[in-house]
Amino acid sequence: MYSLRDLEGHAKIRTNLVNAVRHNRVSHAYLFFGPPGVGKKTAGLAFARALLCPSGDGDACGDCDDCVRSGRGAHPDLHVVRPDGASIKIKQLRGVRDGTTLTSFGEGRQVFLVEQAEKMTVEAANCILKTLEEPPGGVVFILVTDDPAGMPPTVLSRCQCLRFNVLTMDEVLRIITRTSGAGDRAGLAAALAGGSPGRALALLEGTGDRDRVVELALGLTGQRRPGVPAPPEEPANREEAQVFVRHITVLFRDVMVRQQTGAEDLLINIDRREDITALAGAYDRREVLDILITAEETDRRLAGNVNQRLALDSLLLKIAGKSSMKGGMADVLPGSGSTV
Numbered sequence: 001m002y003s004l005r006d007l008e009g010h011a012k013i014r015t016n017l018v019n020a021v022r023h024n025r026v027s028h029a030y031l032f033f034g035p036p037g038v039g040k041k042t043a044g045l046a047f048a049r050a051l052l053c054p055s056g057d058g059d060a061c062g063d064c065d066d067c068v069r070s071g072r073g074a075h076p077d078l079h080v081v082r083p084d085g086a087s088i089k090i091k092q093l094r095g096v097r098d099g100t101t102l103t104s105f106g107e108g109r110q111v112f113l114v115e116q117a118e119k120m121t122v123e124a125a126n127c128i129l130k131t132l133e134e135p136p137g138g139v140v141f142i143l144v145t146d147d148p149a150g151m152p153p154t155v156l157s158r159c160q161c162l163r164f165n166v167l168t169m170d171e172v173l174r175i176i177t178r179t180s181g182a183g184d185r186a187g188l189a190a191a192l193a194g195g196s197p198g199r200a201l202a203l204l205e206g207t208g209d210r211d212r213v214v215e216l217a218l219g220l221t222g223q224r225r226p227g228v229p230a231p232p233e234e235p236a237n238r239e240e241a242q243v244f245v246r247h248i249t250v251l252f253r254d255v256m257v258r259q260q261t262g263a264e265d266l267l268i269n270i271d272r273r274e275d276i277t278a279l280a281g282a283y284d285r286r287e288v289l290d291i292l293i294t295a296e297e298t299d300r301r302l303a304g305n306v307n308q309r310l311a312l313d314s315l316l317l318k319i320a321g322k323s324s325m326k327g328g329m330a331d332v333l334p335g336s337g338s339t340v
C-alpha cells in the first residue's frame, strides 16, 4: 500500500514526483492542494515512502527495511503532523525548531507530512519558514491542504504547489471497490461523489439518506402538498445539503432513463426500480429535465455562499409543483406499463 505506482488518477503529479525522486531533484517543500477526499494525503504518504526508500527507482520498493517501517507508520525519519485540537502548534514541530530531528540521522532524508496545513499557527508556519530559508540537506516538507487560501503567502511562495483535481467516476469506482468491497452500491456512491473517493466512502456509510430522498419524492409526487415542503431532516451543513441534492439528481436521472429507454440495467438505484417506475409515470419528460437542471443549479449554488434553506426549498417546490400525477400512487404502481 501507499506507493506512487498504486496511486489512482493524478497521473501527471505521479510522474512529476517519481522523476524528482529518481533524478534527485527533490524540492524542500511541497504543497498538495485541492478539494477534499481526492487522495492528497494518500499521495503525500506514498511520496514520503518513495523519498525514504534507498532503491533509487523513484518509488517505494515495498520490500526494504525503510519501506517496511514506513508502511507500518513507524519510520523514524517520517514525521506526520496533524492538528492537535483546533490548530497545529509549534511544539508539534519541535524537532524542526531545535534541529534535533534534522541532525540525528545524519545525511538521510527527514520527511514532514503536515495534514490540514492551513491550521498551522503563525508560530508554526514561521518555524517552517525559517527552516526553508536555510534548509538542512535532507529535509522535505509535504504540506497538505483543502484550503490553500488559508495558508500564509510567505510559506506558499517557498513551496512547489501541486493541484489535485477531482477524479473521474471510473477512478472513484475503482478506489472504493478496492477499499470497501462495496459491491452494488459502489456505482451509486461513485456517481454521487463528484470525483472524490473520500466523499464516496462517506456516502457508502449511509444509504439512509438516499432512501429518505426517494420517500420524499414519492410523497411530494403523490400528495401535492400546499406550501413549501420540508425535507425530512434539515441537512446540518453545506456538505450534507449537497449530498441530498446529488441523491435527487441521481434519482431523477434514473427516472429519465426509465422514461426514455425502459432499460433497468442502466439504473443506478436499481434496488428502487419500482419506485422509479412510479415516478417515471408521474412526470412528463420535460418536467424531469426541468428538475434535473434545477438540481444541478442548486448543487452549484450550494457550493457558493447561498442561503441553504432557500436553495433547497426552490428545488423541492419544483419537484412538488411539477408533478402531473392526477390520482394517488395506485395509478402508477409498477408493472402498469404506462411509462415506456
Ligand SMILES: [Zn+2]
Pocket (backbone or CB within 6 Å): 053, 054, 055, 060, 061, 062, 063, 064, 065, 066, 067
Ligand atoms: Zn524500499
